[in-house]
Amino acid sequence: MSRALRDKVRVMPHERLRRMEAVASVAMLELSTSFRRHVNRTLRDMFVLMSAPRHDDNVWRSKLHDLARDLQSVGGSFDYGLLTTIGEAMCRTIKDEALPTESSLQRKLAAYAAALDAIIRIDLKGDGGDDGRELLSVLRIKPAA
Amino acid sequence: MAGNRMKAQSAEHRASIVGKPVGLSPVARRTFGREVPALDLGGISLLVINDNEFVRTYMQRLFSIMRVGSVVTCANPRSARAEIATVRPDIVVIDLDLTGMDGLELLHDIRRGGAGIPSDIAILVASAYVDRDYVGKARDAGANWILVKPLTFRRLYEGLVRVIMDERAFVEGDVYVGPDRRVLVGMAGYDGVERRKDPQL
Numbered sequence: 001m002s003r004a005l006r007d008k009v010r011v012m013p014h015e016r017l018r019r020m021e022a023v024a025s026v027a028m029l030e031l032s033t034s035f036r037r038h039v040n041r042t043l044r045d046m047f048v049l050m051s052a053p054r055h056d057d058n059v060w061r062s063k064l065h066d067l068a069r070d071l072q073s074v075g076g077s078f079d080y081g082l083l084t085t086i087g088e089a090m091c092r093t094i095k096d097e098a099l100p101t102e103s104s105l106q107r108k109l110a111a112y113a114a115a116l117d118a119i120i121r122i123d124l125k126g127d128g129g130d131d132g133r134e135l136l137s138v139l140r141i142k143p144a145a
Numbered sequence: 146m147a148g149n150r151m152k153a154q155s156a157e158h159r160a161s162i163v164g165k166p167v168g169l170s171p172v173a174r175r176t177f178g179r180e181v182p183a184l185d186l187g188g189i190s191l192l193v194i195n196d197n198e199f200v201r202t203y204m205q206r207l208f209s210i211m212r213v214g215s216v217v218t219c220a221n222p223r224s225a226r227a228e229i230a231t232v233r234p235d236i237v238v239i240d241l242d243l244t245g246m247d248g249l250e251l252l253h254d255i256r257r258g259g260a261g262i263p264s265d266i267a268i269l270v271a272s273a274y275v276d277r278d279y280v281g282k283a284r285d286a287g288a289n290w291i292l293v294k295p296l297t298f299r300r301l302y303e304g305l306v307r308v309i310m311d312e313r314a315f316v317e318g319d320v321y322v323g324p325d326r327r328v329l330v331g332m333a334g335y336d337g338v339e340r341r342k343d344p345q346l
Contacts (some may be wrong), residue, residue, distance in 0.1 A: 005235055005267055005309050008188035017183035017302075024210045024298035033202055038199050044245035073243055076273030079295035084273050085240070 035078050036120065042070050043117050050113060055102050064109070065094045071116055082119050082128050082135065086112055089141045115139055158278060181303050182310070189215060189305070190215040192234035194225045194251075195271075200296070204238075205330045211305075222251040230261030236308055238298050240271045241283055242294075249286050256287035256322040264322060265315045267308040287323025 046067045054060040068090035075083025090112040093105070115135055118124070124132060127143065136143050191213055195201050201218045208216045217232045219225040222239075229237075237255065241248045248270075252259070258264040270288040272280050280291055289311050292304035313325040 005189075008235060009309055010185040012183045013187040014180075014183045016185075017181075020210050020212070020302075021298060024207060027206060027210060028298065031206065034205075035199075069243070070197060070199075072201055073195075073240075076242060076294040077197075077200045077203070077271075077296045081273055081294075111253075 019073065032145065035074065039080075039120050040069065041082070042067050043113070046113050046116075050109060053106055053109075055105055064115050065091055068094065068112075069134065079125050080119060081126055082124055082132050083116060085136065085141060085143070086115050086139065088121070092118075098143070111139055159160075168226075179305055181299075184306055184309065185248045186211055186305065188214050189236065189309070190232070190234045191217070191236050191238055191305075192225060192229060192232050193218045193238045194222060194248065195240040203300070205303055207296075210298065211302055214300075217285070222247040225251060226254075229255075229265060233262055234266070236269055236279050236305065238271065238276045238304075241279055242271075242273050244259045246279075249282055252283065252286035252288060267311065269304045269308050284326060285321065287321070289324050297319075310323065 006109075046064065049060065049064050049067070069085045070087075071083045072087030073084075073090060075081060075085075075087060090109065093108050093112070118135075119128070122131075124135075128135060133143060159183075191208060192205055193201060193208075193216060195204065195218070198220070201220070201225060205216055205218060217228065217234065219228060225239075238250050239251070252270075253267060254260045255262065255266060255268065256264050268288045269290050269292055270280075270283045270294045271294060273294040274280060274285070283291060289308040290304055292300055294300075311324060313327075316325055
């Protein structure tokens with residue numbers, strides 16, 4: 001299968017790969033600044049939306065879902081796995097029409113949003129270790145594999 | 146002393162294969178057990194499927210640092226389906242955390258020859274999780290390699306090199322189409338124990 005693919009690449013000096021890695025590490029610093037800016041902007045939009053909850057409004061739900069999904073997506077890619085786990089739980093909750101009361105939905109969503117904000121504020125990377133496990137247990141979310 | 150001599154020899158071998166096609170270079174393949182081979186990816190084209198614009202831009206930036214020949218991005222499997230036959234990528238990179246079942250269906254269609262490109266194209270899957278159901282399903286749908294996030298330069302580069310160097314046989318059966326799922330078989334540079342050849346193990 002990959003014979004044709006291998007024919008398209010050439011071995012290059014390791015030194016060139018090391019130089020690329022050095023360039024990438026500088027770029028990563030820049031990109032992590034834009035990552036934080038992006039996440040903070042998303043969280044701000046989320047809090048604005050949640051300050052005027054309209055749980056019966058599908059447009060409102062859809063906007064909130066998009067924001068949670070955005071955090072779910074960028075989190076794991078940038079080593080903030082908890083953003084992905086909690087963002088995913090938030091997406092599920094927003095889609096869940098069967099939640100018993102409006103207030104229980106609002107409580108849950110507010111807790112998720114506060115947790116997402118805290119992860120960025122205290123820079124809880126990866127699975128967050130003991131703090132991450134505790135956070136998920138408070139939110140009653142099963143830790144991701 | 147002996148260790149130093151071996152290192153020196155290995156460096157000499159590496160220097161002697163620079164610029165040669167990887168397909169003709171057993172030394173480059175052997176080294177992958179411990180060190181990722183340095184490959185010029187200028188001749189490779191990628192199709193990246195990820196529904197997050199920020200992540201797509203980020204990946205494009207890293208692929209450009211790697212000097213990958215060309216990168217086309219799609220926001221979802223649906224638009225990828227529309228573009229794939231025109232782009233004719235060498236490698237498809239798909240994020241399954243977001244595309245979910247749609248992504249799996251696309252993998253399945255590619256392997257069954259329903260996407261307008263060769264069914265044996267290399268497929269690299271990215272996921273934040275390693276034992277979710279759909280990651281197992283990605284393997285069963287014929288993915289060549291599953292890349293565990295975060296998406297760092299090193300992981301992305303290694304993922305690409307893994308699928309390029311993947312020497313496993315391509316299986317076309319009624320139930321499964323894709324690379325041989327016994328992952329270490331034919332994997333470039335596997336330098337572990339050959340259990341099946343050693344009666345003691």
